[in-house]
Amino acid sequence: MMSVRDQFVGRYDEDVPRRVLVVDDDLNILRLFxxxxxxxxxxxxxxxxxxxxxxxxxxxxxxDLVVLDLCMPKPDGFELLPEVRSRYPGxxxxxxxxxxxxxxxxxxxxxGASATLRKSEAPRLLLSQVNQLLES
Amino acid sequence: xxxxxxxxxxxxxxxxxxxxxxxxxxIRLCNGAWDRFALENGGAHLLRRSILGRPIFDxxxxxxxxxxRKVFRQTLQRDIVWQQDYECSSPSVLRRFCMHVxxxxxxxxxxxxxxxxxxxxxxxxxAIEAHYRDSGGILLMCSNCRRVRAxxxxxxxxxxxxxxxxxxxxxxHGLCPPCYEYYxxxxx
Numbered sequence: 001m002m003s004v005r006d007q008f009v010g011r012y013d014e015d016v017p018r019r020v021l022v023v024d025d026d027l028n029i030l031r032l033f034x035x036x037x038x039x040x041x042x043x044x045x046x047x048x049x050x051x052x053x054x055x056x057x058x059x060x061x062x063x064d065l066v067v068l069d070l071c072m073p074k075p076d077g078f079e080l081l082p083e084v085r086s087r088y089p090g091x092x093x094x095x096x097x098x099x100x101x102x103x104x105x106x107x108x109x110x111x112g113a114s115a116t117l118r119k120s121e122a123p124r125l126l127l128s129q130v131n132q133l134l135e136s
Numbered sequence: 137x138x139x140x141x142x143x144x145x146x147x148x149x150x151x152x153x154x155x156x157x158x159x160x161x162x163i164r165l166c167n168g169a170w171d172r173f174a175l176e177n178g179g180a181h182l183l184r185r186s187i188l189g190r191p192i193f194d195x196x197x198x199x200x201x202x203x204x205r206k207v208f209r210q211t212l213q214r215d216i217v218w219q220q221d222y223e224c225s226s227p228s229v230l231r232r233f234c235m236h237v238x239x240x241x242x243x244x245x246x247x248x249x250x251x252x253x254x255x256x257x258x259x260x261x262x263a264i265e266a267h268y269r270d271s272g273g274i275l276l277m278c279s280n281c282r283r284v285r286a287x288x289x290x291x292x293x294x295x296x297x298x299x300x301x302x303x304x305x306x307x308x309h310g311l312c313p314p315c316y317e318y319y320x321x322x323x324x
Contacts, residue, residue, distance in 0.1 A: 026276065026310025035323050071308050073272050098279045098309025119279035119309050123319045 017043040018134055019062065023053050023080075024069040024096070029119070033067060033126060040127040050075050054083060057091075064134055065092040067126075068113075070104055078104075078111065085112030092133045096122060153233075153248040156240075161192050161208055164243065177226055198317035208244055211237045221251065225295065230254050260298035268296065269306075275299070279309035280319070 020042045022033045030046040037044045045063070047056055050072045057063065066084065070077035077095060084093060095113040097105055098120070105116035114133055117125060147154050147167045156165040166184035174182045182195070192208075193201050211218045218237040225231050232252040238245040268284045269275050276285040282300050283293040293312040311319070 024310070025308055028311035028313070028316035029279075029309075032311060032316055032319055035320065039323060069308075071306075073274060073308075098277060098307065122279075123322070 017041055018064040019043045019045065020065045020067060020130065021053075021056060021060075021063045022046045022067040023050060023072075024048065024067075025050065025072040026069075029069070032123065036123070036126050037130060040131065042130070050077075050080060053080055054087070057084065057088060061088075063091065065094060065130060067094045067096060067130070070095055070097040070108060077108065081108060081111045081113060094129060094133060147245075150247075152250070155246050157192055157208065157244040157246065159212070159242050161244075163187050163190055163192055197321050198314055200314070207237060211239050211244060212242070215239050223295075225297075228255065228297075228301070230297070260296065260304075264296065264298075265304075268294075268299075273306050275304050275307045276310055277304075277307050278312040278315050280311060280315040283312055285310075285312070 018041075020037050022030055022037070022044060024030050024033070024046075025048050027048060030048060034044045034046050045056065045060065047053060053066075053068075057066070068077050068080060068084070077097075081093065081095065084091065092114045093112060095105065095108040095116045096119050097108075097116070098118070105113075105118070108116055115129060117129055144165065147156075147165065150167055151169055152167075153169045153173050154167045155163055155170060158164045163184075166188065171183050174180065187195070193205070196204055207218055210216075216239070219234065221232060221234050223230070223232050230252065231250060234249045234251050236247045236249070238247070265275075268286055270287065277283070277299065278285075278293065281295075283295050284299055286292045286294055299307075
């Protein structure tokens with residue numbers, strides 16, 4: 001399967017905002033991440049219900065990057081990550097987690113995360129990390 | 137403490153965390169206890185050499201900023217002493233303080249006296265745990281301040297030391313309203 005980036009490489013010009021899907025079960029996280037990324041020039045779609053993620057990727061894509069929370073009601077990030085990765089091999093996936101999920105972040109990279117970010121650092125680092133991932 | 141006691145040497149050696157705001161609410165003076173408290177609580181970037189001359193509201197935002205603007209303005213205008221008790225705990229130590237705000241010759245002298253300091257209760261009983269888990273058994277913790285959301289219509293957020301000291305199972309991290317407001321205000 002071609003990667004999303006490969007399929008839509010023609011989209012990457014200055015005038016077309018890149019699309020980011022943010023998945024988290026907390027509305028304030030979604031609102032904050034959405035504001036941060038929108039200010040960074042991204043088109044942001046947020047989703048708080050993890051069972052909807054695959055459908056959104058399939059029907060509303062392409063997305064250039066997914067910000068995915070690890071600890072959510074089922075299916076959680078651990079369950080979604082391998083499925084998203086197998087369906088969209090080229091999609092950048094930034095996995096986020098809180099204090100007590102932090103120790104799971106290295107494992108999420110084994111499951112297919114492109115990068116990881118602790119939520120406590122996200123207000124400061126989210127935009128730069130997304131920029132970095134989409135430039136790589 | 138009155139105007140006659142605002143001698144800077146006395147302030148410097150006082151064990152309470154004391155600072156002085158000028159009439160523009162900039163930090164004009166902090167005492168030695170300020171630096172000690174900052175260092176003991178991971179605030180090395182808040183040592184007085186870094187903050188003197190800066191507006192106090194560079195360090196207070198959201199609801200708290202609204203509250204303190206009102207307090208400082210009224211204290212100056214009415215020339216009365218204002219006081220409140222508050223909690224400023226670390227993960228391992230419970231601390232309660234009493235804050236006095238004194239108007240002194242057009243400035244504000246702010247004294248934070250320690251009332252209580254003790255170890256937190258580290259045990260989280262099943263009854264307490266049940267009070268915070270939702271119907272799906274998930275505990276929602278603020279990823280910034282680590283308070284947890286209580287069940288109930290008022291959606292109160294509480295500091296529960298036992299949840300901070302040892303990782304609870306099935307925890308989801310979000311942002312409580314004041315922390316959301318804090319970070320959101322940085323984007324305005």
